[in-house]
Amino acid sequence: MADSVLKFFTTMDGEGGFVVKEPPKFDLDLYIQNYRGRTRFDRLFLIGRSSVPLCVDALKAAIAEAKRGRDTVRYREAVDCLKMAAPSEPEAAYDQVWLENTEQANRQETQRLTAELKVYKNNLLKDSVRMGNEDLGKHLESIGDLNGAAEAYTKMRPDVSTPKQIADVGKHLVRVALQRREWNMVTAHLSKASVTLSAEDEKTMQPYTKIVQGIALLGQEKYEQAARSFLSADSSVSSSNYNEIASANDVAIYGGLLALASMDRKTLQSAVLDNTGFRVFLEQEPHIRRAVTQFVNARYSACIATLESCRPDCLLDIYLQKHVQRIFSEIRTKCIVQYLIPFSCVTLDNMNAAFGSPGKPIEQELVTMIREGVLQARINTVDRVVTTISANPRAKMQASALETARKYEQQAIDRLRRMSLAAAELELKSGRKGGLQGQQTEIHFDEL
Structure with missing residues (x-):
């Protein structure tokens, strides 16, 4: 079995897939x-295709999960992977x-x-048509026909009449779009x-909205916006409102990691650690809270070590991978x-001790x-030191003042020219390009 698993992951790696050799911290059944x-x-299925230690168990669980549903395509994919x-x-x-x-039951259903929906349409039963499209959409989604499901759900819109029905249609379409990765x-x-x-x-739908929005922003690589969406999710609402998309543990991981990647220390303290609502999520993932705390407390090497310990778990997540x-x-x-930042000069030996790894010195990364x-710094390879280049605030202020004065002077000249044109009752001919510089005219401004 070991040889076949090794061959399977060699194929996955050759196809550009993710191969995680380290065992994750979570228990598969509890997860x-x-x-x-x-x-x-x-x-x-993703864990089975990515995790070497959990490959067989995850694929067998995926097959059992597929047989509890009606999607035969998923079942075949899982069996094919387990066969390899x-x-x-x-x-x-x-x-x-x-x-x-x-497959026979799916065709009959x-x-x-479809026949019931046709009858409803012929009888002009608006509410029945809406329910018929919803039932057909759910069925098509359950058998893996996401295009047909999206079409059926979209056809519900003309027949909705209450806010709850509008919300239900939106949630159906969101669920399908998430599966199709259409962010x-x-x-x-x-x-x-x-x-x-x-x-x-x-209020009941708030965590669902924030979590789904955060996942969509994560998919578009808008990390700071995604982090703020996760951080604002209401932790007082039961996870049953959104666990078809993500779990409370996922919210803590997504929000914490994205905040670390996109926010400074001060913002992390206020938006993450002092956020009483998000703290409830963080309590379920103490290693994420510990990593944020270490970064805020300037324990950077410890923060990186904490995150590296949970990297295998993150690589087995369908949205984070x-x-x-x-x-x-x-x-x-x-x-x-x-x-x-606090130092003007740091030795490379100290940098390697803090951030290096065996066989991978930090010089090339710097x-x-x-x-x-x-990074604004210089590396002295002879003395093996890193010298930071501090910005001169006085020079920056002077440069900013000169740039502001230059812009003001240019604007004043443009206004004087326009005033002179208006006083002389002259017009500018339209040119090929927009703006005053692109306009063609025979007027000599020096003569005005």
Whole structure:
């Protein structure tokens, strides 16, 4: 079995997939209990394709989860992966009886719901048409036809009449858009779902809205906006309102990591550690709270070590996986920059002791940061020291004042020219380019 698993992950690595060799900190059974709906399979399947220690167990759990539903495509994908990773497992063979029965039942149910919807439309039963489209959309979503589900849910819009119905349509479309990774559509559907809610319903839906919005912004790599969305989620509302998308533990991880990557120490203290609402989420992920606290307290090497210990868990998350490398890199860069701020000169040996790793000295990383303009410093390879370049506040102030004076002078000249033109009752001919410089005229301003 070990050889087949190794071969399976060699193939995954060759196809550009993520391979996580370290065991995660979470227990697979307890982890998946935090979710409901189709995200359960998505998460199990991703763990099975990414985690070497949990590969077989996760794929077997994904197969069992698929058989509890009606999506035969997902079932086939999970069985195919398990067949490559552990061909001797009983679950690695197709259950042909279940496949045939499920596919036949799916076809019959699709035909039945389509026929019922046609009758409702012929009878002009508006509410029945809405419910028929909703039932058809849920069925198509459950069997994996996301395009058909999105079309059915969209057809519900003309027949909705109450704020709750509008919100339900929006949530259906958001769920489908999340599965299709259409982040712009997620934001668009989410705004329509919450526009007409009452104050009470809006409070109940608030964490769902903030979490989904944060995931969409994360998918678009807008890390600071995503962090603020997660940090503002209401922790007093039960997780059952949003656990088909994410869990309370996920909110703590997403919010904490993105805040570390995009906020300064002062903002982290006020927006994360002093945030009583978000503190409830952080209590479920103490290592994230510890990392934020260490950064705020200027214990940068300890912060990086804490985050590295939870990197395998982050690489097994369906929304974080593709962003882990960039997020962790940005946090590490911030730690190095903040570490150097109080000093005018630091030895490379001290930098390596704080941020280096065996076989990977920090010199090249510092060179890259300097070249990219992230770090203002010089490296003396002879004396093995890093010298920071401090900005001269007096020179910056003088340069800013001179630039302001230059702009003011230019604006004054432009206004005087326009006043002279108006006084002489002259007009400018329209040119090829916009603005005064692009306008063509035979007037000589020196003569005015």
